[in-house]
Amino acid sequence: MYSIMIVDDESTVRRGLANFIPWHDLDCKIVYIAANGTDASEKLEVYKPDIVITDIKMPEMDGIELSKYIYLKYPSTKIIILTAYSDFSYAQSAIKYGVVDFVLKPTSFDKLIEAINKAKTIIENEKFKSLKINVLEDEISKTKEELRESFLLKVINRIITDTSTIFNKANSLEIKLDNYYAVVVEVASENNFEDLQKSKKVETEIYGLKNLISIVLKNNNHFIATINNKNLCIFINVNKNNSSLQTITDICNEIIHSVNKLININFILGVSSLKNNIEDINIAYEEALQAISTKFYIDKNIFIYTQHKSINDMDIIFSINTSFDNILKSVQSGEYDNASKNLKQLFEIYKNENVSISDTKNFSMLLFSYLLGLLPKNDSSFINHMPIGSKISQCKNIEEIYKILLFEINFVIAETNKANQYNHSLIDIINKYIEEHYNKELTLSSIAQHVHLNSSYLSRLYKSKTGQTLTEKIMKVRIDKAKELLLSTNLKVYEIASNVGIENTNYFSLLFKKYTSMYPKDFRTFHNCKI
Incomplete structure (x- = not known):
């Protein structure tokens, strides 16, 4: 089972993650739940979790600091960060600390499960790499080519990093790389390998391609390592007097042309910059891998390494x-x-x-x-x-x-247009309802009930669309109706107040003066005199 540590300063989030994720079905178990980054960092040595799921904003030590701590102290532990939209750009700074994935809050359990499965896959791949290297090393019957490949894989995966060790081991295996390019070969997953499977010379697709490429490069000093079931890495020495990008491009074109004459297989190539030191094997490999990743932008067969511009520009x-x-x-x-x-x-x-x-x-x-x-x-x-x-x-x-x-x-745009049309229609319905019921008890709650909306939402919507509050609209209608009654009838002020839905005569008079600058009697007298 995979061991999980949960880190979040919100108790509800901690309980939710602990209780609503089917951990057993995911072949996982929670070994510790921490309330902040400091608590988590102190328990890492005790529990040694395979995966840490951490919030980004926490007191004492936040998720970024915790990710850095784990990256430096426990590099095999995988990190998943929980972050809100507003934190997203801040969360990006954790990418350099090997964070496996970011899950946006409010947390989607499906997305979190997807991130956990991604972390598990990475762990298994790393175990597979380690196992593969160990098996290659333990086999007594290894040929020199297998030993070379084992060595290249160790350098590529940073298992061997000491310069003198790399140099001495390379010499003992007769690997001379002093003016070379790394070329990563990536096979398209949809390929039909029927032709390869018919060949008695190969047992698997990638090894078949590896052998074919070796034949094509028989006149070039080169070394090949199998990275996985769809990737090879070739280190090709070139003449120091003829080591331009055009030279390696021509070699890559020859690989593609020659292989495709023999079998129907789609693959692409990524090329590193020129290297002069054997200890740069890992850098060359990563550059070639980065070059091949630019297939994301361009559809072609050969990709040359160009340094990505920093997003800090x-x-x-x-x-x-x-x-x-x-x-x-x-x-x-x-x-x-x-x-x-x-x-x-x-x-x-x-x-x-x-x-x-x-x-x-x-x-x-x-x-x-x-x-x-x-x-x-x-x-x-x-x-x-x-x-x-x-x-x-x-x-x-x-x-x-x-x-x-x-x-x-x-x-x-479509949803906004629909909402605007609906809102305009809704405003008309509300205004009509006020015109028809101004003389009765009229409240925000009763209007909201009439149009089947939440009161607070209706209040905000009406103000945003009309520029006035519902209360202001109701009072304006009532005052306008009161003005009509004052000028067209002999009703007394208290009767008019009641007719427009206001039972308190004094309040009505004050309200009338607020909107017209006159008391009701003065308004009637003034306008009757003008007539």
Whole structure:
């Protein structure tokens, strides 16, 4: 079972997480529940949890500080952060501390379960890597190629980090990498490997591809490591007199061309920058992996490493914020064409400025939350649409995110237009009801009951749409009716007061003077004299 530690300063949240998640069905058990980050940090050594689920804002030690502490002291422990929309940009600072996922408050149990399963998968993958490395090391019958691969995997996974150890081990295995590129091969998951399976030379798809690539690169000094069942990493030495990007691009094109002549398989390649030291194997691998991740933005076969720009670049942040403002203003104005145009410009910024994928997803989730905030407050679809926003983190390319946000823009504008039409109709109904019942006991509660709305919501809605409160509207109608009666009848003041729904004559007189600057008798005298 996976051990879980819950950290939150709100007792209701702690109880909810402890009691309403089917921990046993998830193969998990809660080992400790902490009320703050300090409490949690003191118990980590005792309970050694596999997964820590922590709130972001807490007294003494907040979720960011706790994440940093865990990252430095207990790197194998996985972290899930609970955060509100308003905390989201602050929560992003925890990404560098290896946070597995962020779950927005109010917490969706389905989303939290999804995050827990994600953490479990990462733990199992790490165990698999460790097991694989141990098995490779323990086998007495290893060939030199297997020993080389084991060594490369250890350096890639930072199991071996000491420079002298790397250098000496590489020499003993006759691995010479002094002017090289790392190339990560990623196989598309939908490939049909029927041709490979028919071949007697290979047992699995990825090993078959590995062997084919080795044949293609037989004239190049290279070393290959199998990362998992869909990724290889190739380290290719190039001539120091001919080590340009064009050289490695030509080699990559030759790999693609030659392999595709033999089997029908879709794969892409990510290329690192040129490296000159063998101890940079891990850096080269991570660069190639980052290069291949740009498939998120561009559809092609070969991706060359380019350093992502920091989201701390003030010019980029200013451009993104400006786009956010333009999109939200257009949505508020119901201008779909302008909103979609501004959204397209925002995504061009992400592409052209080479913004990291994680930052692009995080900003897109933030924009999604702002769009949800524009929905009418009584719109139940707010809850229904929250899971749609969570899908942004799972998108495989930028077009999928773009479609989600474009759909949401259209949805918010449509819902707002419907709400405005309904509200205008509702105001007319309320005004008619007041005109017909001004002479009776008329209260906010009775009007709300008539239109089947909550009193406080109705009060806010009426004021926002008309600029005056319901009480002011009722009194204005009553005073207007009183003026008519004063000028068109001989009724006494107390009779007129009663006819417009006010039983207290003194109160009526004061109210009348407040609205007309005259007492009722003076108003009648003044206007009769003018006639």
